[in-house]
Amino acid sequence: MRRFFQKIKHMPLTISLAATAIVFTAIAIKGAGSIYDDSERDRLTTPVLSLVFNGINDGEYPWDAFSGKTNETISEASAAEVSEAAQESASEASDTANAETTAMETTAESAAVDEQSTDSAESSSTEVEPEEPVVEDLDVPEAGTETVQLDGKDSALIAVTDNMVNAAENANEEIDVQRESNPDYVEADSMPEGVNSDVMGAVDYGVAGRRYLAPEGAAYNTDTTGLFAENGHYYKFRTVDDSYFSDAIFIGDSRTDGLATYGDMKGTSFLAKESLSVYRMWKIKVPFRFADGTIQKSTVLEVLQNFHFRKVYLSVGVNELGVPTSVDFYDNYRDAISIIRKLQPDAIIYIEGIMHVSKNRSSSDAVFNNTSIVERNTAISTLANGHDIFYIDMNPSVCDENGDLLSDLTGDGIHLKASAYAKWHEFLLQNAIVRSDELDNIGSFPTGW
Amino acid sequence: MVIFSGLQFIFRFLPIFLLVYYLVPAKFRNGVLLVGSLVFYASGVPEFVILLIILTVINWWFGCKISMARRSMSRMDSMLKDDVGDIYDAGPGGRLLRRVETRRQLTHHHAVVFLVVLVVLNAGVLTACKILALTVDSKLLPLGMSFYIFKMISFIADCYTGKITKPQTFINTAAYFTMFPQVTQGPIMRFDEKYWETKGKTAFQAERFEKGIFCFIIGLCLKVLLADRIGILWNEIDKIGFESISTPLAWLGAYGYSFELYFDFFGYSLMAAGLGMMLGFPFVENFHHPYASDGVAKFYRDWHVTLGAWFRDYIYFPLGGSHCSKKKNIRNLLIVWLITGLWHGGTLNFVIWGLVLGLIIIWEKFVMKGPMEKFKVIGHFHVMVLIPLTWVIFAIPDLGQLGLYFTRLFPFSGNSGTAGNVDPGDVLRYLNIYWPLFAASAILCVPATYRAIEKLYKKAVGKILLVALFWVAVYYMTISSSNAFMYFSF
Numbered sequence: 001m002r003r004f005f006q007k008i009k010h011m012p013l014t015i016s017l018a019a020t021a022i023v024f025t026a027i028a029i030k031g032a033g034s035i036y037d038d039s040e041r042d043r044l045t046t047p048v049l050s051l052v053f054n055g056i057n058d059g060e061y062p063w064d065a066f067s068g069k070t071n072e073t074i075s076e077a078s079a080a081e082v083s084e085a086a087q088e089s090a091s092e093a094s095d096t097a098n099a100e101t102t103a104m105e106t107t108a109e110s111a112a113v114d115e116q117s118t119d120s121a122e123s124s125s126t127e128v129e130p131e132e133p134v135v136e137d138l139d140v141p142e143a144g145t146e147t148v149q150l151d152g153k154d155s156a157l158i159a160v161t162d163n164m165v166n167a168a169e170n171a172n173e174e175i176d177v178q179r180e181s182n183p184d185y186v187e188a189d190s191m192p193e194g195v196n197s198d199v200m201g202a203v204d205y206g207v208a209g210r211r212y213l214a215p216e217g218a219a220y221n222t223d224t225t226g227l228f229a230e231n232g233h234y235y236k237f238r239t240v241d242d243s244y245f246s247d248a249i250f251i252g253d254s255r256t257d258g259l260a261t262y263g264d265m266k267g268t269s270f271l272a273k274e275s276l277s278v279y280r281m282w283k284i285k286v287p288f289r290f291a292d293g294t295i296q297k298s299t300v301l302e303v304l305q306n307f308h309f310r311k312v313y314l315s316v317g318v319n320e321l322g323v324p325t326s327v328d329f330y331d332n333y334r335d336a337i338s339i340i341r342k343l344q345p346d347a348i349i350y351i352e353g354i355m356h357v358s359k360n361r362s363s364s365d366a367v368f369n370n371t372s373i374v375e376r377n378t379a380i381s382t383l384a385n386g387h388d389i390f391y392i393d394m395n396p397s398v399c400d401e402n403g404d405l406l407s408d409l410t411g412d413g414i415h416l417k418a419s420a421y422a423k424w425h426e427f428l429l430q431n432a433i434v435r436s437d438e439l440d441n442i443g444s445f446p447t448g449w
Numbered sequence: 450m451v452i453f454s455g456l457q458f459i460f461r462f463l464p465i466f467l468l469v470y471y472l473v474p475a476k477f478r479n480g481v482l483l484v485g486s487l488v489f490y491a492s493g494v495p496e497f498v499i500l501l502i503i504l505t506v507i508n509w510w511f512g513c514k515i516s517m518a519r520r521s522m523s524r525m526d527s528m529l530k531d532d533v534g535d536i537y538d539a540g541p542g543g544r545l546l547r548r549v550e551t552r553r554q555l556t557h558h559h560a561v562v563f564l565v566v567l568v569v570l571n572a573g574v575l576t577a578c579k580i581l582a583l584t585v586d587s588k589l590l591p592l593g594m595s596f597y598i599f600k601m602i603s604f605i606a607d608c609y610t611g612k613i614t615k616p617q618t619f620i621n622t623a624a625y626f627t628m629f630p631q632v633t634q635g636p637i638m639r640f641d642e643k644y645w646e647t648k649g650k651t652a653f654q655a656e657r658f659e660k661g662i663f664c665f666i667i668g669l670c671l672k673v674l675l676a677d678r679i680g681i682l683w684n685e686i687d688k689i690g691f692e693s694i695s696t697p698l699a700w701l702g703a704y705g706y707s708f709e710l711y712f713d714f715f716g717y718s719l720m721a722a723g724l725g726m727m728l729g730f731p732f733v734e735n736f737h738h739p740y741a742s743d744g745v746a747k748f749y750r751d752w753h754v755t756l757g758a759w760f761r762d763y764i765y766f767p768l769g770g771s772h773c774s775k776k777k778n779i780r781n782l783l784i785v786w787l788i789t790g791l792w793h794g795g796t797l798n799f800v801i802w803g804l805v806l807g808l809i810i811i812w813e814k815f816v817m818k819g820p821m822e823k824f825k826v827i828g829h830f831h832v833m834v835l836i837p838l839t840w841v842i843f844a845i846p847d848l849g850q851l852g853l854y855f856t857r858l859f860p861f862s863g864n865s866g867t868a869g870n871v872d873p874g875d876v877l878r879y880l881n882i883y884w885p886l887f888a889a890s891a892i893l894c895v896p897a898t899y900r901a902i903e904k905l906y907k908k909a910v911g912k913i914l915l916v917a918l919f920w921v922a923v924y925y926m927t928i929s930s931s932n933a934f935m936y937f938s939f
Contacts, residue, residue, distance in 0.1 A: 007653065007655040008655070010655040010656055010659060011655050011658065011659045011662075012659075012909075012912055013659055013662050013663060013666075013912050013915060013916070014658065014659055014662050016912060016913070016916045017662065017916055017919060020916055020920065021460075024920075044457075044461070045450075045456065045457040045461065046456055046457070046460075046930070047456055047460035047461070049460070050456060050927045050930075053923060053924045053927035053928065054927055054928065056924065057924075057927075057928045261872050261875075262689075262693065262870055262872060264870060411687040411688045411689065411690050412684060412687055412688045414688075415688045417688070417689060417690030417692075417693065418689045418690050418692075418693030418694075418870055418871075418872070419690055419692055419693050419870060420690075421870075422870070
């Protein structure tokens with residue numbers, strides 16, 4: 001025994017490693033019931049102390065394990081922070097009250113979500129968590145601002161200004177006046193052909209992980225009544241020139257970022273950042289490339305509240321493939337569209353179908369495969385209404401007949417090569433909607449609200 | 450589990466293995482190492498563990514045969530030498546000696562046949578698997594085969610030359626072939642007879658174990674915190690497409706890839722050497738500051754040292770090395786580098802890579818020798834500019850794409866960016882993100898840095914820093930294993 005301790009004396013590094021490992025393990029075990037979710041860990045491959053590091057990545061620090069916090073109280077704390085921020089920025093007392101209402105609702109909801117997650121083996125705190133887009137009014141609201149409470153799973157407060165309301169009304173008047181002179185305008189009882197893109201299918205190579213797909217017999221909440229405009233008249237695609245994009249905003253992930261960099265689309269505004277997703281798009285700062293070439297960091301929300309766009313292109317969904325399930329993705333996508341609709345009430349919204357991946361990927365990757373992409377595209381395409389929200393699917397421009405992204409157009413199987421963005425650009429030019437109120441109004445610069 | 454920089458290896462396999470290894474009596478340790486290594490290998494590629502065992506048994510058996518032949522040959526040699534005066538004497542003694550001489554020749558003949566059969570068998574299995582991997586399915590090249598086959602060939606050759614003096618026990622030989630620190634990616638450690646025989650008798654060496662932990666942490670950090678992260682740049686360039694990268698980005702990419710390769714393999718080798726030391730083996734140096742070399746020939750004496758030494762001892766020297774005519778020397782160099790190229794991969798770019806290196810070394814040796822001795826800067830220039838360019842050849846298997854990359858590196862050679870739309874600001878965009886990694890890489894190419902690290906390690910603050918770095922590396926390992934978006938966020 002004495003010899004043992006003599007040897008140990010010469011091993012300070014080894015001892016410190018072992019000691020720190022024990023400390024981390026203890027923290028993990030202590031926090032496993034409260035701040036960490038240990039239901040997903042494969043005990044054979046992953047040590048319990050990994051919970052601590054995953055926690056740090058999710059913003060839950062080791063000392064939280066000892067402060068008696070639980071998942072629920074933590075969300076409460078962060079919600080309180082949000083409401084504090086709202087208090088600082090909002091000048092009206094009523095707004096503060098509203099913001100607090102939201103914060104409370106959010107807490108109640110996340111508690112409800114937590115209850116569900118203990119039942120469901122699918123959910124995990126180690127995944128990118130679908131978090132509620134807590135939306136607060138960051139600008140000093142003008143007098144007479146009306147706040148709108150959104151329906152649906154995620155509640156959020158959106159400040160709709162008078163200008164936004166007026167713009168929507170003006171647009172409707174314009175449409176009434178100019179309806180007859182627009183050749184792309186058709187009147188029909190139900191949505192005719194050529195109003196939205198068809199969802200491009202793809203060969204199923206049988207590798208898609210079940211946990212990411214919609215469960216058997218899952219129902220999508222397609223109840224869009226009241227959310228979108230009335231039926232009865234529709235617009236068809238036509239070809240336009242680049243001036244069409246000058247009052248448009250393209251929101252998306254790294255693929256849209258590539259379009260901004262390599263798509264030869266100067267004079268267009270972009271809000272694009274890698275890994276932007278429907279789960280995170282309201283929380284993160286994104287480089288905002290304004291049409292005049294200036295770049296600044298903003299949140300999507302700030303940009304949409306401050307600037308008036310006539311077209312909004314949304315291209316997200318590839319990062320979300322790793323978050324179960326398609327139904328959850330759809331719900332969040334739907335909420336995102338609703339928020340955009342509120343903030344840009346007279347804009348044409350384009351839902352861009354998720355671009356497929358290469359055959360190499362699609363036939364070997366449980367997450368990033370076309371089976372999953374087609375399922376999700378089919379889901380989000382139902383959000384289009386042919387009036388002010390349209391589904392466009394650029395996949396036929398870049399895929400082979402199996403629905404696989406052509407291998408010579410991609411280096412990594414996920415993104416277009418720089419030289420291939422021209423195909424996407426070309427597709428956008430050929431699949432544009434010119435609404436009646438847009439007939440005389442193509443090529444203007446985005447203005448402030 | 451077969452990756453050292455993984456949670457399962459560090460927190461599951463390794464602690465359990467070390468406990469068992471040091472709790473059993475010393476004489477059983479090589480046996481524990483053998484069993485542990487087979488478990489380790491089987492956890493990665495269970496379908497090929499049988500092949501590893503079969504090759505191990507065959508090589509051990511024939512190694513014994515060759516050693517025994519060798520021993521009886523030397524016994525007969527001494528008999529012949531003692532009585533050298535009487536060989537041609539008539540009478541019964543003389544006849545006996547002539548019989549001994551015939552026997553000796555026969556034994557020698559057997560040893561040669563065993564050697565040739567075994568080398569052909571080993572090289573044949575490796576070649577066959579490489580061809581199958583290339584033509585049918587890349588999964589058909591068993592994990593680590595390029596390394597363990599080379600160990601087997603060196604073992605057999607050392608038995609033949611007498612470096613290994615007597616037949617070895619199966620446990621020791623098999624543990625040597627399969628030992629988990631080296632079975633997947635080397636280093637190609639030589640069989641040190643004295644060491645393996647006495648190993649069973651030595652007690653736990655605390656200082657060596659501690660030094661092993663030190664090497665392992667440094668290696669782990671080089672791989673996880675540097676190589677894996679700077680490697681993302683090459684993916685980005687691949688994503689953009691070579692036709693659309695600016696010339697500065699092409700160069701940045703070449704250096705980024707060179708650093709990734711160096712710190713990935715250097716880091717891995719340090720981890721392997723560290724693991725070996727934890728088990729009581731001596732340190733095996735696989736990289737000796739190659740980027741500080743003053744010439745490509747020197748670079749490759751310091752890069753993947755155990756592989757270079759293997760090629761030197763078992764191919765270059767047997768061919769005659771440099772102790773022959775200039776013409777033959779050049780031939781030998783080209784043969785060695787051609788085989789080196791093919792060993793790294795079967796596609797044409799590896800052949801080109803090997804031959805280009807061979808030619809550069811010939812150029813240095815026969816043309817530039819004088820100037821390079823006078824002006825060290827020439828050799829450093831070779832290492833810092835030519836080596837990254839050769840790594841580009843190494844990186845791109847498609848020759849069309851390879852040519853394209855070189856037109857981006859040297860835009861005056863014809864089509865300069867007409868095919869793609871180049872973003873002239875791309876290099877700044879990436880430098881903005883990657884400059885800390887490039888700075889760290891450059892600093893870590895300087896030998897003095899490692900002297901400073903070793904000095905620091907002796908102090909308490911250095912040890913605290915190392916422990917902290919280890920956990921930072923674990924943090925990155927954790928989030929990259931549970932979150933696929935860490936390296937692949939789109």
